[in-house]
Amino acid sequence: MKTPPVVSPSEWDAAWRQLLVKEKELTRARDALAADRRRMPWLAVEKEYGFDGPAGRVSLLDLFEGRRQLIVYRAFFEPGVCGWPDHACRGCSLVADQVAHVAHLNVRDTTLVFASRAPQPDIERVKARMGWTMPWFTMTDDFDADFGVDEWHGTNAFIRDGDRVFRTYFINNRGDEAMGSTWSYLDITALGRQEEWEDSPEGYPRTPAYEWWNWHDEYGAAVQG
Template sequence: MQIHTVSAQEWEAARQQLLVKEKAMTRARDALAAERRRMPWLAVEKEYKFEGPNGEASLRDLFEGRHQLIVYRAFYEPGVFGWPDHACRGCSMVADQVAHVAHLNARDTTLVFASRAPQPDIARLKKRMGWEMIPWITVTDSFDADFGVDEWHGTNVFFRDGNKIYRTYFINNRGDEQMGGTWNYLDITPLGRQEVWEDSPEGYPQTPTYKWWNWHDSYVEGAAPDKRWVEVSDAGEAAFRKQSAGTKG
């Protein structure tokens, strides 16, 4: 391994040069997410049935009353390497990266993992691996084949408008590598992060940046943002903007 050492001034100059490209990439990522929010939707006409910890469930049930649903097809079933002690290694790495789902829930979004393993095996795996917070259901019909995840992993996104359900997005292969973080999940949903800075179609729900953030055990539906947190986040945002204004790119 070759090591190239420089002075502190040279190191900072190199960092600033790279930062210009990194900011361009961030802006491009935001623009791509804005395009996703304008993608056409595909109506889901077929009824699907799953098995959950409380028995039979429909696709509509998986939303848990929310408008957005993200379903990751995880391979844990007979025939998968590691069965029955482990799920697929790649799918397990995805599960290990999932942030606390309370933050997604606070943005009207439910995350669910889906496999063909029976519920008792899923419950045992979740407990052993520390994945108890991830809702994990059993596929019992053609759901995986119908949505492109019968042979390989993938993430489907759905939106519920009353009793109508729509498929809004799908990502797989290396696209799934970035999944796990709250922001990356929200960026593939039709409503996005739902913050005022986003380029979203007119009428989409948006709230002030940072203000909805909370500790994962402290979200209360419909509660106003904590006044102290509003003050702290306002000060932080002002500092970020001042710093950004003085940075090239």
Template sequence: MISNEQTAAMKKPPVVSAEQWQKAWEEMLVKEKAHTRSRDALAAERRRMPWLAVEKDYVFEGAQGKVSLLDLFEGRRQLVLYRAFYDSDVYGWPDHACVGCSLGADQVSHLSHLHARNTTLAYASRGSQENIARLKQRMGWERIPWYTITDDFDKDFGVDQWHGHNVFFRDENDKIFRTYFINNRGDEVMGSVWNYLDVTPLGRQEDWEDSPEGYPQTPRYKWWRWHDAYGSEDAGLTKTIEKGMELLNL
């Protein structure tokens, strides 16, 4: 809670008229749009980064027993795998995971939207499945697939000392490739559908994106659904979306 004394001590910006405020906002908007375009360009470069083949067979423990890295994809093409710190040497154990990792888990949006873009999000820790199940229920994270690391996966992928998101792609022959990695500053903003998709090799898969030839793309907005309506056709919803796209000249 910020006290009255603290707000009184703040060096605040000037108070201006509505016209002056509008002008200042429009000037800032130009910079914000430039930042958005720059972020899109960075994501386009990311989609053209080289890939690293995953040659080792990694084993995780899941709710139903031992699983491979390939199993973590759940049949989809892309996997974003977050290494969360939940282990006996983490403060708060066993009731809580790392504070930062927990804040990140609280930010995770509904996974159905990622699944609609052929992308799986999963968490992995050193904690046992018994403890992970109890933690997920306690904190309301039941939707997040959460696995136990059993080998050198964390060391091999740069997440043995610090949290991070590793991004993988599964090709038509079930060969797995590491395509990107995010840790430290930048990792804290992950949680929205768009942040996850922007770090994947396929991106948002919308037709405005600058992607390599042959990459899957569909019209923006048109694939969006309520999170419980993917896989079903709704003529009214489709018509509403198409009308909105028409009004926006999309």
């Protein structure tokens, strides 16, 4: 292993400041990309989709839990997938291990769910074993094929206008590596983080940064669907 040189504190600081310029460029580019996502056209979802959940049969609209936005991660946990029946696939499990507390998404009017083809008893068993708490539903129709996640994992973002549902963004492959944090999820949604500093279209919801942040157990009724 050929390691970098060992330098003095002043030399290290100079190298760090030089790299920081590129770090800031990356941050601004990421913000600009998120702004472009907020301007993506919407695709109307015309078909009806059904899912099995802990409380029974639900629709795609039901998955929103009354909130305006929905993020669906297609996790591979089902017969024929490595790990079955004791585990979901290794990659999807790694994603699940990184998911932040969903209350921070909920207070931004956004619901996150996982979806697989495993029956609900198997999903609940694996969630309990792994300590996962995100909502996790069973696909029962063509949802995975229609939204590009029948052969590979991926994350779809949706928004609703009343009872009408629209697909607003999709990310998969290495794009899913970044998923898990509150910010990475909000940055792929149509409304974004909903903070004043963002470059968003006129009329989009905005609040000051920090003002809405809270401990996840103190949002109260704001996180209820």
